[in-house]
Amino acid sequence: MTTADASNATPAGKVPRTERGRRTLRKLLDAAAIEFGERGFHDASITAITRRAGTALGSFYTYFDSKDEIFRALVDDLSGKVREAAKNALQADLPALDVERAAFAGFLRFAREHKEIYRIIDECEFVDPASFRQHYQTTANRIRERLAEGARRGELREGLGEAHAWAIMGMNVFLGLRYAVWSDDASPEEVADLANSILSEGIARSPSGKK
Template sequence: MTTADARKPNPPSKVPRTERGRKTLRKLLDAAAIEFGERGFHEASITGITRRAGTALGSFYTYFDSKDEIFRALVDDMSGKVREAAKDALREERPALEAERAALVSFLRFAREHKEIYRIIDECEFVDPESFRQHYQTTASRIHERLTEGARRGELREDLGEAHAWAIMGMNVFLGLRYAVWSDEAGLEDIADLASSILREGIARKP
């Protein structure tokens, strides 16, 4: 039981109804991303989050009961943002392989601007294993759907399945770790070209 449980009044609706409430919630989630990203779940504190957000402690408890709860909300929030970033990139109709490339570029850009996402998703494996699974299963499903659509349109191989989606996701996640989070040196378009060329033709020398 956290202190949160002791001080919590009857729970109001936790979804903000006013614009001001939405802004406060946004500030808390953004502050939580920095706090958890920098200090890790165990060292992070609720007062650390409200201090960074510039909100009163009471505002925190309007929306969350505990550190666990805002952590889970944050994982959801980040998962959603990655999805949104990809959706923007995929809005335009493109050939299947170009769509995969565009999705990767948008992910790499997002990861470079939100380097804390890796620590947060990775720590989720320990803090909330179910959300961790959920995040990757959802991501793989979206890739799988795109592959199926690409095969239907005759652009991709017909035998592509869930495992191909996991292979592509792994490629993207590790390229992001190395070239978006650990280092800013490489051009993200170059990294995306390179991943795209693996999907287009493999790595064997052409006969």
């Protein structure tokens, strides 16, 4: 997410009006990601966030009223980064299954560079349940839209809906936890290929008995 895009995460009425302000906001959000990722919501502090960001304490309150508020803004910011990572991995006119492979590989690369996203999103379920639900709902909606487009083009079967989108998202989330956060013993492309084979081939034994 660019410096300017970070403004979308701020509360109404506190959007920075200058490039300097946008850079300060970006520093605060980046510092918050490290602070919350390392220490968790309850042990994190505003003072530590501003120290990591190299900004004055007063700068924090220019954009946020509390630790809860910057946490909610950070979740929104990270959701936007996940969306951009998947979007930027796509190329024009890819077949439907290749779209899913590329989008997932993009997410895996992002998660490897920002492992803190898992802890932050997990804590969000208890700190701000509405933002937690919104994060996953919007992600599932994007997958569902891609599935619908694939079906419209005749590349995927009809009848794919919300449950299918959530199932794919769940697979992606936990493969990301295993291969992006816990270890890196397989490349993002290898993991994406594995996930894609599940989508294209399923797990049932073929009628011919081949593996």
